[in-house]
């Protein structure tokens with residue numbers, strides 16, 4: 587562990603100063619694309635106006651014989667594409683792979699000034715972040731970068747979950763953490779075969795009404811990811827970084843995708859990955875508070891005055907704790923509206939619930 591006094595010191599001579607606070611920019615959807623796939627990259631100019639984050643993926647889902655093409659494709663795109671207000675992130679290959687070192691060296695050296703965040707897969711513990719942290723500092727110094735690259739960890743190994751608090755606080759570069767349910771399921775030896783989402787076999791059943799154990803018993807499917815998402819959210823909030831739900835692989839099932847995203851939103855996540863353009867609008871809808879919730883939050887804040895004491899609004903008690911929740915919603919709405927004019931209009935259109 588670095589001394590608290592040294593925590594914000596650059597890790598290489600000439601590297602930029604680490605940030606003290608993670609910049610708050612909308613990141614409701616981290617949209618994955620393969621930078622070596624021309625059909626996908628042709629859609630980027632359009633997707634840049636729809637997605638908060640575009641992520642050039644170099645890891646899983648890119649064939650081994652296309653890794654170098656994907657890396658080179660990302661360099662070319664970063665140099666030649668106007669991404670507008672969308673952030674450009676990348677997911678490098680895992681640190682034990684033959685590609686990770688060249689991913690970092692090439693990307694930081696050639697387009698480090700165009701990238702915002704580097705997503706690191708299969709992070710097992712703080713040691714993985716420390717390795718990336720020092721290497722990035724050396725590469726940034728050599729490339730003469732003035733702004734430090736931020737790091738995002740994927741929580742997708744059993745060790746990573748066991749060490750999530752240390753990972754979240756391992757470096758001032760830590761921007762956030764995403765749940766990676768597919769690799770995590772494999773690492774935990776769960777008996778699922780899906781990329782995120784629920785499973786019909788993971789359920790609870792109501793008690794039997796009589797002797798017939800089969801009659802009239804309702805079952806309720808449970809959320810496989812509740813424990814991990816909640817733990818990740820706490821680790822992130824405690825360290826001032828941002829939590830995200832990861833992939834939902836059943837592209838056709840837009841209904842369950844929305845449910846999974848909403849569970850994550852309600853538990854504290856700020857966004858999710860989108861694997862296909864159809865998921866972008868789902869994430870936008872879910873990770874933007876509804877106009878009704880924003881109107882209610884603004885009303886509670888207004889009626890609570892200095893934010894202390896207790897008042898009754900529409901039969902519900904409000905006090906310091908509920909006004910704090912309302913501030914989370916109202917501040918998120920303001921931040922999103924600044925980037926999303928349609929949303930700003932929707933928030934303005936709904937009058938505060940009187």
Ligand SMILES: CC(=O)SCCNC(=O)CCNC(=O)[C@H](O)C(C)(C)COP(=O)(O)OP(=O)(O)OC[C@H]1O[C@@H](n2cnc3c(N)ncnc32)[C@H](O)[C@@H]1OP(=O)(O)O
Nearest residue numbers: 618619625626627629643646647768781833837861862863
């Ligand atoms: C567990 C994990 O690690 S998850 C993260 C890694 N996985 C990924 O990144 C997957 C990214 N997504 C994909 O590879 C694709 O969306 C797939 C394979 C799931 C589906 O692709 P397709 O079968 O081509 O889907 P579909 O036919 O509906 O695509 C429609 C169009 O959208 C394009 N498209 C599909 N996905 C994307 C995307 N993520 N970004 C941009 N364009 C896309 C297709 O190229 C196609 O273009 P076309 O109309 O010019 O032919």
Ligand SMILES: O=CC(=O)O
Nearest residue numbers: 742766767768769
């Ligand atoms: O990388 C994501 C995952 O779910 O695995």
Ligand SMILES: [Mg+2]
Nearest residue numbers: 646742766769
């Ligand atoms: Mg994975």
